[in-house]
Amino acid sequence: MRLRFVLLVLIAIGALGGTAALLYAWESPIPPIDPRSFGAPDRALVRRGASLALIGDCATCHTAPGGVPYAGRLAMPTPFGTIYSTNITPDPETGIGRWSIQAFMRALRSGVDREGRHLYPAFPYDHFTRVSDDDARALYAFFMSIDPVNSSAPSNALPFPLNVRLTLAGWKLLFLRQARFVADPSRDERWNRGKYLVDGLGHCGACHSPRNLLGAEKASAEFEGGEAEGWRAYALGRYSQSPVAWDEAALTDYLANGSHPLHGTAQGPMANVVDNLAQVDPADVSAMAYYLASLGKSEGRNKSERVPFGPGRLPQAAGAQAATPSIPSEPGGAIYATVCASCHEGDRPPPLGGARLDLSTAVTDDAPANLINLVLNGIPAAGASARPIMPGFGDVLGDRQISDLSNYLRTRFAGRSPWDGLAEAVAEARGGR
Ligand code: HEC
Ligand code: HEC
Ligand code: HEC
Incomplete structure (x- = not known):
């Protein structure tokens, strides 16, 4: 009797809840x-x-x-x-x-x-x-x-x-927090325009913020770094892991032109974003950069000489002993010397030489995903050229070799301890495309 009553109440509550x-x-x-x-x-x-x-x-x-x-x-x-x-x-x-x-x-x-x-x-x-x-x-x-x-x-x-x-x-x-953008009266118009675009239509946080198990962005961790299509969308603002601190001018350049001499070229899904931004009103892009720069900056991990590639001034990669280094004894170092150094070591600027790996967020970041993607697939041709900017090595290097190579680059160029579980990450990145 009691039990039946309890059951009936439960069913009624369930029905009401369901209806609501x-x-x-x-x-x-x-x-x-x-x-x-x-x-x-x-x-x-x-x-x-x-x-x-x-x-x-x-x-x-x-x-x-x-x-x-x-x-x-x-x-x-x-x-x-x-x-x-x-x-x-x-x-x-x-x-x-x-x-x-x-x-x-x-x-x-x-x-x-x-x-x-x-x-x-x-x-x-x-x-x-x-x-x-x-x-x-x-x-x-x-x-x-x-x-x-x-x-x-x-x-x-x-x-x-x-x-x-x-x-x-x-x-x-x-x-879902449904609220239109409200301007902050204590900030100027450009800042508000930038925030409106970054948070709204630009949906930068959709990739650059981490998500919870239900696929929603973690509101408390905005711009602390996220994931997109197998790529790491690096942390922005004060969480940035870039070896070179981002400022407004660099952000404007990178967003509007897709690259910056000290920050390299946008790859993966970010390449689509900058292709689009290259065609919009420059004032809007510069407002976004202005707002992002106001989020604070990390110091930049690499305090060594920050000299961009360019004619006249041709820097050495930090840590490079000589223009033609002797083949290092560790397996990763030997692979680097054989397949990468011809472009990345020495004094040739892009497009003939490679980017400075000591300045690359791909090498300093907590996640190895982008470095792995770059080594596997290279960098596709751009503009009128049919030649890839950097060849991919997925066919010639095995998972173990890529993981040895990546950890060599990480210790040598970022001065950080090796990544864990690299070989599995390489295997996963291969499967994903
Ligand atoms: C990150 C990917 C992504 C972006 C960026 C995006 N959309 Fe979509 N959009 C989708 C997907 C996926 C769906 C389908 C969702 C579903 O089926 O529930 C969708 C659905 C829609 C729909 C509903 C259409 C229908 O037939 O039901 C509209 C309208 C729309 N998008 C407009 C836009 C506009 C306008 C923009 C740019 C301001 C935009 N979308 C940007 C992924 C995107
Ligand atoms: C579809 C996903 C996606 C969206 C949307 C996106 N990004 Fe990115 N972003 C990435 C990825 C992936 C990278 C890493 C690219 C690389 O390895 O070259 C990146 C890199 C960057 C970098 C370079 C960081 C560094 O330390 O090298 C900046 C700055 C940046 N994004 C700003 C923005 C801004 C501003 C927006 C919004 C207008 C935005 N992104 C929207 C995926 C995205
Ligand atoms: C044929 C020349 C060439 C070879 C060989 C080469 N690269 Fe590159 N690499 C480039 C060029 C060019 C760029 C792009 C410069 C730019 O525009 O940003 C680049 C970019 C990169 C970047 C991205 C830097 C950034 O912007 O964050 C990484 C990481 C990288 N290379 C690693 C490697 C590794 C590891 C190897 C060996 C497995 C290698 N490269 C072999 C030419 C080369």
């Missing part, structure tokens, strides 16, 4: 619009939207390899399974051609599609939630002005219960 959860999770559809209802596009607004779309890397995620820009279908591997980006061209059937401005804004800032379905946070709406109404309108004008493409994304490959979109309401309850 459903009510919370429920988002209503927003009625479709007639795609022919658009007037002539406002050219200035469309141009601004195009620049904002570059800051937001919309094309980077919404374009499949070799596919039409914004038509979607890019497979995005996540720790939970594969999610496909969608078609955001104004195609009425397979794209967002029937989406009103309200539906577009809701997707961007709340992660809900026109029909009311929750979207996966692989779409960084946890950052885009800060986007202003004006900027969202400009983005909408731009997307409605591009050519429609008929293209549907394959279904996602996610395990139960993650394949049930309603569960995302729980994720949002825990991790």
